[in-house]
Amino acid sequence: xxxxxxxxxxxxxxxxxxxxxxxxxxxxxxxxxxxxxxxxxxxxxxxxxxxxxxxxxxxxxxxxxxxxxxxxxxxxxxxxxxxxxxxxxxxxxxxxxxxxxxxxxxxxxxxxxxxxxxxxxxxxxxxxxxxxxxxxxxxxxxxxxxxxxxxxxxxxxxxxxxxxxxxxxxxxxxxxxxxxxxxxxxxxxxxxxxxxxxxxxxxxxxxxxxxxxxxxxxxxxxxxxxxxxxxxxxxxxxxxxxxxxxxxxxxxxxxxxxxxxxxxxxxxxxxx
Amino acid sequence: xxxxxxxxxxxxxxxxxxxxxxxxxxxxxxxxxxxxxxxxxxxxxxxxxxxxxxxxxxxxxxxxxxxxxxxxxxxxxxxxxxxxxxxxxxxxxxxxxxxxxxxxxxxxxxxxxxxxxxxxxxxxxxxxxxxxxxxxxxxxxxxxxxxxxxxxxxxxxxxxxxxxxxxxxxxxxxxxxxxxxxxxxxxxxxxxxxxxxxxxxxxxxxxxxxxxxxxxxxxxxxxxxxxxxxxxxxxxxxxxxxxxxxxxxxxxxxxxxxxxxxxxx
Numbered sequence: 001x002x003x004x005x006x007x008x009x010x011x012x013x014x015x016x017x018x019x020x021x022x023x024x025x026x027x028x029x030x031x032x033x034x035x036x037x038x039x040x041x042x043x044x045x046x047x048x049x050x051x052x053x054x055x056x057x058x059x060x061x062x063x064x065x066x067x068x069x070x071x072x073x074x075x076x077x078x079x080x081x082x083x084x085x086x087x088x089x090x091x092x093x094x095x096x097x098x099x100x101x102x103x104x105x106x107x108x109x110x111x112x113x114x115x116x117x118x119x120x121x122x123x124x125x126x127x128x129x130x131x132x133x134x135x136x137x138x139x140x141x142x143x144x145x146x147x148x149x150x151x152x153x154x155x156x157x158x159x160x161x162x163x164x165x166x167x168x169x170x171x172x173x174x175x176x177x178x179x180x181x182x183x184x185x186x187x188x189x190x191x192x193x194x195x196x197x198x199x200x201x202x203x204x205x206x207x208x209x210x211x212x213x214x215x216x217x218x219x220x221x222x223x224x225x226x227x228x229x230x231x232x233x234x235x236x237x238x239x240x241x242x243x244x245x246x247x248x249x250x251x252x253x254x255x256x257x258x259x260x261x262x263x264x265x266x267x268x269x270x271x272x
Numbered sequence: 273x274x275x276x277x278x279x280x281x282x283x284x285x286x287x288x289x290x291x292x293x294x295x296x297x298x299x300x301x302x303x304x305x306x307x308x309x310x311x312x313x314x315x316x317x318x319x320x321x322x323x324x325x326x327x328x329x330x331x332x333x334x335x336x337x338x339x340x341x342x343x344x345x346x347x348x349x350x351x352x353x354x355x356x357x358x359x360x361x362x363x364x365x366x367x368x369x370x371x372x373x374x375x376x377x378x379x380x381x382x383x384x385x386x387x388x389x390x391x392x393x394x395x396x397x398x399x400x401x402x403x404x405x406x407x408x409x410x411x412x413x414x415x416x417x418x419x420x421x422x423x424x425x426x427x428x429x430x431x432x433x434x435x436x437x438x439x440x441x442x443x444x445x446x447x448x449x450x451x452x453x454x455x456x457x458x459x460x461x462x463x464x465x466x467x468x469x470x471x472x473x474x475x476x477x478x479x480x481x482x483x484x485x486x487x488x489x490x491x492x493x494x495x496x497x498x499x500x501x502x503x504x505x506x507x508x509x510x511x512x513x514x515x516x517x518x519x520x521x522x523x524x525x526x527x528x529x530x531x532x533x534x535x536x537x
Contacts, residue, residue, distance in 0.1 A: 179324055180362035180428075184435055185351035185379025190386055194375050198366040 065243035066250075074237070074245045081233030082252060084147050085219040088229050092151045093212045096158025101204075103159055104166035105192065111170060120163070127160025132218050136227040147228030154215045154222070161214075165207055166200060173199040206268035213260040220253050273333075274300045274471050275321065275439060280330035282316050282495075290316040292495040293330065298439070303465050303472045305486035305503075307479060309515050313495040314475040318441040321473070322354045323347060335438060352379035355432030357461070359444035361424040363416040369427050370412045373399045376434025395434070402430045406460065422453040429461060433468070440465065440472040447477060454478070458485045479511065479523050 021027040071078070106112045106120030132153055139149040173196060181195035223231015230253060237246040275298040282291040290313040298304055306314050319325035321332055323339060332339040339350055355376070363372045377395050378386055385391065403409040406426040416424060425445060432440055445461065446454035458474075462485055465472050476482045482489055483503045491499030491514035498513050499506075508520035 174362075174365070176358055176360060176362040177364045180356065180358055180431075181364065181375060181378065183322055183324060183351060183354075183356040183441075184376050184431070185348040186375070187348060187378075187383060189383045190378045193383070193387055194364060194367070194378060198364050201366065 062243070065241075066247035068244065069247035069251055070242075070244035071248040074233075074242070074248075077233050077236070078230075078245075078249055078252065081223070081230040081249070082256075085216065085223075085229035085231070088147050088151045088154065088219050089212060089216045092154035093158060093208065093215050095151075096155040096215075097162055097204075097208050097211065099155070100159045100162035100166065103163035104170060105196075107163055107167035108170035110173075110175070111192075111196070120167075124160050124164045124167070127156055128164065132157050132222065133225055136222045136225050140226050145226040145228070150219055150222045150227035150229050153227060154218060157218070158211055158215065162207055162211060166204060169200045169203045170196060202271040205271045206264075209264035209267040213257070213264040216260050217257055273297045274302075274335055275473075276331075276333040277317075277321070278331050278333075280317070280320055280332065281328045282313070282320055282325065283328045290495055291320065291327070291330075294492075294495070294497055296490065296497065296500075298471050298473065300438070301465070301469045301471055302488060303462060303474065303486055304488045304490060305482035306473055306475045306490050306492060307477075307482050307514060308492035310477075312492040314492055315443055317492065318356075318443055318473055318475060321439075321441055322351050322356065324356075348379055352435050353438050355435045355437035355440045357425070357428050357432050357440060357442040357445050359447045361421070361428045361448075363424055363427055363431075365417040366415065368413050368415055369403070369408065369419070370396075370399060372416050372427055373403065373430050373434055376431040379435065399430070399434060402433055403427075405464075406430055421449050422457065425449065425453075425457050426460065429457075429464065433464060437470065440470055440474075442472055442474040444475050444477060446481065454481060455484075479506070 019027060021030065103120050103123055106116045107124055109117055112120065135156055136149060136153040139152045143149050143152065177199065178191060178195035181191050186194060219229040220231045220234070223229045223233065224235050226232065230249060234246060234249045234253075237243075237249060275296075277294055277296040280291055280294040280296075281289070283289050294313075294317060306317065308314055316325055320327040321334075321339070323332075323342075327340060330340070334350060334353060337350055339347070342350055364375065367375070371389065374389070374391050374395065377391055380395075381391060400409060400412070403412065406429065408423060408426055408430075411419065411423070416427065419427065440461070442461065445457055449457060458481060461472065461474070464470070474482070474486060483506055487503055489499065489501065489503050489506055490497055491510065493514050499510050501510075511520045511523065512518070
C-alpha cells in the first residue's frame with residue numbers, strides 16, 4: 001500500500017499534449033528560422049509596380065481580343081483538333097491502362113520477387129519523373145509532329161500513374177482473402193483473378209476514369225509542342241493572332257474538361 | 273494414416289522457432305482439436321500442411337503423397353484434397369456467395385473457364401446442394417460482405433467442401449462468432465465431417481468447445497506437442513502443462529463432477 005493517495009486532479013492539471021517536436025530548443029530554432037527566412041525572402045523580391053500597372057492594361061486588351069468568341073470561321077479546324085484530341089485521349093488511356101496492369105502486379109511487393117519488383121518500380125519512377133511536355137518533345141523528335149507522338153506520350157505517362165497507385169492498392173489488400181484462394185489449389189493467374197482483382201477493381205475503374213479526364217487535359221497542352229490534338233489548333237490560332245477563335249477553342253476545352261470531371265467523379269462514386 | 277507429420281519444423285526468417293519437430297498422425301475420418309495458447313504454433317502447423325507456410329524441415333505425408341517435396345503444379349493438385357476454413361472467414365468480400373463457393377473448384381478448372389465463371393454444371397449443382405444443406409440457398413447472389421458472421425462462416429465451410437477434400441484444416445472457426453453461433457458452426461463442421469468421412473484438424477482457443485465436439489485433443493505449447501489424448505483425459509494438470517498455471521476448475525466439463533468446486537480467490 002502506498003502512503004500517499006494518488007492525486008488525479010493534480011496529474012490532469014500538469015498534463016500537456018505532447019508537442020510535434022520534443023526538444024524546446026530545436027522547436028523554437030525551427031520556428032524562428034522559418035519566420036526569418038520568410039521575411040528575408042520577401043525582402044529580396046523586386047517588384048516594379050509601374051511595369052505591373054502597365055501590364056495590367058495590356059492584359060486587359062489581350063483578354064478583350066477574346067470577345068466575342070468565334071466558333072464559326074474555323075469550325076472545321078476546331079472539330080478536327082477536337083476529334084484528334086478525343087481519339088488520342090481514349091486510345092492512350094486504353095493502351096496505358098492495359099500496359100499498367102502487368103507493371104502494377106510486378107511492382108507490388110507481396111506478389112513479385114525482388115528483381116521484378118525493382119524493374120517495375122524503375123519503369124514507374126522513369127515514367128513519373130519526366131513531365132509530359134518533356135516526354136512529348138522526345139516523342140515528337142522520334143516520330144515527327146502529330147497525334148501519334150501525343151498518344152505515345154500519354155500512354156507512357158498513364159503507365160506510371162496507374163501502375164504506382166494500383167501497385168499500392170495491391171499491397172494493401174486483405175491477405176487472408178488471397179490466402180484462402182491459394183488454399184483451394186488455384187493457379188497464380190487464378191489467384192490474381194479471384195483473390196486480388198475483386199479487391200482492387202473499384203479503384204482500377206475509378207482511376208481509369210480519372211486518368212481519362214487527365215489525359216484529355218494533357219492532350220490540350222501537348223499540342224503546344226507539336227504533338228497534335230486541340231492544343232495544336234489553339235497554338236495555331238494564337239500564332240495567327242486569331243484571339244476570337246482561340247477563345248472559342250478554350251471554351252470548348254473547358255466544357256469538355258468539366259464534363260469529363262463530372263462523369264469521372266460520378267463513375268468513382270458508383271463503383272465503391 | 274491419412275496424414276502423417278514427422279519432425280515438422282518451422283523457423284521464420286525473424287529467427288522464431290514456431291514448430292520444433294512435431295510428429296502427428298491423423299487417421300481417415302478423425303476429427304481432432306488442436307489447442308494451445310496464442311503463439312504456440314497452431315496456425316503455423318496447419319499452414320505447413322498445405323504449405324501456405326513453407327516448413328523449414330520435416331515431412332508432411334497426405335494419403336501416401338509427400339507434400340513437402342512437391343513442385344508448384346503438383347502442390348496445387350495436393351491442395352485440392354485439403355479444404356481450409358479460416359478464423360475471419362476469408363471470403364472474397366466483393367464476390368457473391370456463389371462465386372465464393374465456386375472458388376473452391378479453382379484447382380479443378382482452367383483459367384479461362386474460371387475467368388468467365390463457366391464451371392461444370394455438376395459443380396454448380398453441388399454448390400446449390402451444399403448451400404441448401406447449410407441453409408443459405410436463398411442467398412446465392414448476395415455479395416459476401418452483406419452476410420452475418422455465422423452466414424459467412426457457413427459459406428467458408430461450403431467453399432472448403434466444394435474442393436471434395438479428404439482433410440479439413442480449420443483455423444479458429446469460432447473466434448469471431450458469438451457463443452451460440454460458435455456451437456452451431458462447430459456442430460455443422462462435425463456433422464459434415466461425419467457425413468463425408470472427412471478428417472479434420474481444428475485449431476481452437478475455446479477449451480470447453482474443443483472438449484464438447486472433438487474426441488481427440490492435441491495440446492501444443494511453444495511449438496511442441498505436450499498432450500495427445502481423448503477429450504476425457506483433459507484434466508487441470510494437463511491444461512496447466514499446455515497453458516500454464518491458472519484456475520482450470522470452471523473450464524473443464526467432463527471432470528467437473530469429480531472435482532471440488534473451487535473457492536473464488
